Amino acid sequence: MSLILLLPLLQGTGCVYIDDETHADRLDWDQDGVSWPDDCDDRDADVQSITWYRDADEDGYGADDKPFDACDQPTGYVAAAGDCDDDDDAQAPGQVETCNDIDDNCDGLVDNDAALTTYYRDSDEDGYGDNAITAEGCDPPSGYVALGDDCDDGNDSIHPNAEEFCDTIDQDCDGEAFDPESLNATIWYLDADTDGYGTPDTTTTACSAPSGYSGNDQDCDDTDIDINPAATEICDPDDDDENCNGLADDLDNSVDSGSKTTFYLDDDGDSYGRDDVSELRCDASGGYAASGGDCDDSNALRNPGAPEVCDEDNIDEDCDDLADDADSDVSSATYSTWFPDSDGDGYGDVDAVGVDQCDPDSTYSADNDTDCDDTDASVSPDASEVCDDADFDENCNGVADDDDSTTTDFETFYLDGDSDGYGDPATSIAACELPGGFADNDDDCDDGDAGSNPGASEVWYDGADQDCDGGDDYDADGDGYQSADYSGDDCDDAYDDTNPGASEVCSDSRDNDCDGTSNGCGLAGTLGTSDALVSLTEQSSGDDAGSTVAWIPDLDGDGTDELLVGARSREDGSSRTGSVYLVMGPVTASGDLSGATAEYVGNSSGAEAGTSLASLADATGAAPQPS
Numbered sequence: 001m002s003l004i005l006l007l008p009l010l011q012g013t014g015c016v017y018i019d020d021e022t023h024a025d026r027l028d029w030d031q032d033g034v035s036w037p038d039d040c041d042d043r044d045a046d047v048q049s050i051t052w053y054r055d056a057d058e059d060g061y062g063a064d065d066k067p068f069d070a071c072d073q074p075t076g077y078v079a080a081a082g083d084c085d086d087d088d089d090a091q092a093p094g095q096v097e098t099c100n101d102i103d104d105n106c107d108g109l110v111d112n113d114a115a116l117t118t119y120y121r122d123s124d125e126d127g128y129g130d131n132a133i134t135a136e137g138c139d140p141p142s143g144y145v146a147l148g149d150d151c152d153d154g155n156d157s158i159h160p161n162a163e164e165f166c167d168t169i170d171q172d173c174d175g176e177a178f179d180p181e182s183l184n185a186t187i188w189y190l191d192a193d194t195d196g197y198g199t200p201d202t203t204t205t206a207c208s209a210p211s212g213y214s215g216n217d218q219d220c221d222d223t224d225i226d227i228n229p230a231a232t233e234i235c236d237p238d239d240d241d242e243n244c245n246g247l248a249d250d251l252d253n254s255v256d257s258g259s260k261t262t263f264y265l266d267d268d269g270d271s272y273g274r275d276d277v278s279e280l281r282c283d284a285s286g287g288y289a290a291s292g293g294d295c296d297d298s299n300a301l302r303n304p305g306a307p308e309v310c311d312e313d314n315i316d317e318d319c320d321d322l323a324d325d326a327d328s329d330v331s332s333a334t335y336s337t338w339f340p341d342s343d344g345d346g347y348g349d350v351d352a353v354g355v356d357q358c359d360p361d362s363t364y365s366a367d368n369d370t371d372c373d374d375t376d377a378s379v380s381p382d383a384s385e386v387c388d389d390a391d392f393d394e395n396c397n398g399v400a401d402d403d404d405s406t407t408t409d410f411e412t413f414y415l416d417g418d419s420d421g422y423g424d425p426a427t428s429i430a431a432c433e434l435p436g437g438f439a440d441n442d443d444d445c446d447d448g449d450a451g452s453n454p455g456a457s458e459v460w461y462d463g464a465d466q467d468c469d470g471g472d473d474y475d476a477d478g479d480g481y482q483s484a485d486y487s488g489d490d491c492d493d494a495y496d497d498t499n500p501g502a503s504e505v506c507s508d509s510r511d512n513d514c515d516g517t518s519n520g521c522g523l524a525g526t527l528g529t530s531d532a533l534v535s536l537t538e539q540s541s542g543d544d545a546g547s548t549v550a551w552i553p554d555l556d557g558d559g560t561d562e563l564l565v566g567a568r569s570r571e572d573g574s575s576r577t578g579s580v581y582l583v584m585g586p587v588t589a590s591g592d593l594s595g596a597t598a599e600y601v602g603n604s605s606g607a608e609a610g611t612s613l614a615s616l617a618d619a620t621g622a623a624p625q626p627s
Contacts, residue, residue, distance in 0.1 A: 099138030166207035235282030272303035310358030338364035347371035387432030550613035566610025577602030578609035
């Protein structure tokens with residue numbers, strides 16, 4: 001197969017084609033006849049390929065009988081040859097020749113130039129020779145051995161590997177006759193506290209006792225000379241096991257009783273117990289204390305160490321059989337200051353000097369000095385301040401009567417700015433006496449106008465409430481309607497029964513309902529009983545009640561005329577006397593005539609009272625009577 005290589009040229013746009021022979025010459029740079037890529041080194045004419053050698057023992061050298069030519073190193077091959085035993089990595093060129101009957105350096109000679117071994121004369125045949133008699137060679141001469149250091153080559157029980165014993169002979173030739181490694185050496189225990197007892201934690205082996213060591217390991221604390229099996233167990237705060245028997249203090253029955261303490265039952269936990277219940281121990285049992293003398297073992301505040309303090313019950317806190325003022329040890333910080341109280345009101349004299357003690361006495365009985373008059377029991381800070389002519393300070397606060405805001409019987413007075421005797425309800429003060437410019441009432445409706453007060457006369461229709469009654473100044477008759485003369489709709493403001501809401505009253509010559517007509521009581525057209533506003537029925541059928549009616553002037557002064565109703569056929573028993581009923585106006589509700597104010601009966605049978613009725617004007621000053 002021929003290879004054609006196309007090479008572009010830079011001359012114009014043309015190309016040159018190279019034949020196979022020219023191409024082959026150009027790929028054999030070293031001109032050794034082997035072209036690339038078959039030439040492993042095309043720069044060296046002496047090298048066309050590389051020979052590699054099999055290295056089975058991986059010592060860096062291969063066997064000469066297994067070459068392999070290749071440019072790249074195959075796995076398990078090396079470039080160096082000359083391995084005389086490719087199964088033993090200890091044999092290869094460059095190795096050091098030793099006395100072993102093997103050609104170590106593969107030079108074809110065995111044990112040549114090998115380092116010779118020194119051998120020692122072993123006369124007693126114990127395997128160790130005399131260092132003074134030696135021979136060199138690859139192999140030992142007869143009677144020689146490779147190990148020396150035999151310190152007695154005439155005794156086969158003496159040599160470096162012999163068993164040492166505690167005697168005067170150095171059996172193992174280490175220069176020491178009393179060797180710690182001797183078979184019969186003793187174990188010794190460190191005795192740091194020099195009490196004759198050692199600790200098992202630190203040991204040494206020797207033929208005789210070393211300094212600071214003991215032949216026993218019974219010390220349970222080798223830092224304390226007073227702790228060892230021969231020591232006496234005593235009571236101590238740390239519960240040390242002094243005699244090393246595994247028990248300490250109260251748990252050890254052998255503990256020295258002289259070191260024990262008496263403890264006392266302490267029920268209240270104040271560290272002081274009662275003297276009558278005690279125990280002798282190293283440490284207190286639960287509920288026991290080291291100190292006795294507690295006078296009240298149910299109260300932790302009472303014991304010999306407690307401070308004596310002033311108290312209401314005079315309790316002996318420090319258990320010395322004295323209490324409060326009787327005990328000189330009482331804490332002065334708990335004293336109270338007491339003052340004389342001559343009037344016995346519980347308050348001491350403000351001018352007296354007090355005394356400091358626990359309790360009051362007959363002279364000093366008050367716990368304060370706030371009484372401004374200790375001769376009068378009604379005068380004290382607890383008293384009520386009252387108004388009095390002398391302006392006396394009853395409650396001892398330094399002010400009295402009007403100057404004391406706590407005065408209990410103040411009166412209320414009201415500002416009278418217009419000096420009309422009537423006060424303004426909006427401005428008041430509390431005081432014992434009436435101040436100038438004030439009044440004892442709050443009735444003034446305008447305290448800026450002396451003409452306006454409850455005692456003034458009302459002037460109607462001027463927009464002012466002179467008499468302070470709160471009424472409408474444009475409603476003089478008080479019927480709730482303002483006068484028509486001042487934009488209201490009351491057509492007659494002099495009568496409270498005349499206004500748009502009133503009922504018309506016949507025959508009174510007034511327009512009661514202000515509809516523009518007066519006494520419009522006449523009837524016109526056809527009306528039925530259902531059209532009536534009010535219905536009054538007779539008491540008995542056939543009385544002819546209502547056959548006549550008449551209005552008479554106002555009898556009771558309510559501004560409304562009264563009604564007379566005739567019943568001419570009314571019978572009084574079996575007599576037909578007739579009756580006249582008086583019904584007080586206004587008539588606003590229906591009912592029968594039995595509810596009339598009065599019934600006037602005819603004076604004889606057949607009188608037929610009520611046959612006619614008329615309204616009479618007052619001529620005598622007495623109320624008009626029906627006829």
